[in-house]
Amino acid sequence: MKTTFILFLSFSLQIAYSQFSQKIKPCNETICNEKNPEIFIFIGKKIDVSSVNQPECYTIETHPISKTNFEILETSLDSKFKSKYKILKKISENINFKIIDFVSYDHASRVRYDEFENVLLFVGKYCNELIHKKYQFEPVYKMKNGKWASPVCWEFDTSKRKSKKEPHKVDMAEPITIPYIQSSLKLEDVYRAPYYEVKKGKVYMRYGYYPEDLIENN
Numbered sequence: 001m002k003t004t005f006i007l008f009l010s011f012s013l014q015i016a017y018s019q020f021s022q023k024i025k026p027c028n029e030t031i032c033n034e035k036n037p038e039i040f041i042f043i044g045k046k047i048d049v050s051s052v053n054q055p056e057c058y059t060i061e062t063h064p065i066s067k068t069n070f071e072i073l074e075t076s077l078d079s080k081f082k083s084k085y086k087i088l089k090k091i092s093e094n095i096n097f098k099i100i101d102f103v104s105y106d107h108a109s110r111v112r113y114d115e116f117e118n119v120l121l122f123v124g125k126y127c128n129e130l131i132h133k134k135y136q137f138e139p140v141y142k143m144k145n146g147k148w149a150s151p152v153c154w155e156f157d158t159s160k161r162k163s164k165k166e167p168h169k170v171d172m173a174e175p176i177t178i179p180y181i182q183s184s185l186k187l188e189d190v191y192r193a194p195y196y197e198v199k200k201g202k203v204y205m206r207y208g209y210y211p212e213d214l215i216e217n218n
Helices: 002-023 211-215
Strands: 038-052 057-062 069-074 079-090 099-106 118-126 129-139 148-151 196-199 202-205 207-209
Touching: 038 099, 038 211, 079 118, 118 148, 129 148, 148 211, 207 211
Parallel strands: 099 129
Antiparallel strands: 038 079, 038 118, 057 069, 079 099, 118 129, 148 207, 196 202
């Protein structure tokens, strides 16, 4: 009986290994060593942001004692997204296109810049692939004077300023977009004077940073 069970287990493992080898491919271990990527800085308007499936793959390792090879299943800790944005304002001079397609990798299983209609974005060209610089974005809004400005404080912590520079007094054309992480909180407790003003359930920036104030931090 014991011999029969061992033979059955061995046969099952062979079948599982065969199915594993057929369905899962070896990982592409090509490494990009781009040390000085070209950076594109711009204010963009969202056209589309969608998730991209990342199939599982395996790498081959060698046992240090037996020297036999074995396979390790690899899964990415970062979720991949494909984004398309319309260029509203060119901040860096190297931009000669009106639409940009790039990918993002985010550890939180979703990007956050897509919560905002218009965003200051930083995209690098790594080995001919355009990749968003991880976590680097700032929501921006049009002021009545035609300039773009971003809120003084971080969206995830409205008690901390984004820059050591003194912010500019601004006059918004439209209220700011409340990010998902703040939507369930009392606005008056989160968006405080003098940087913000809450009127009839809507938040207005009273002080903000222009894009050039924030670029030095990235």
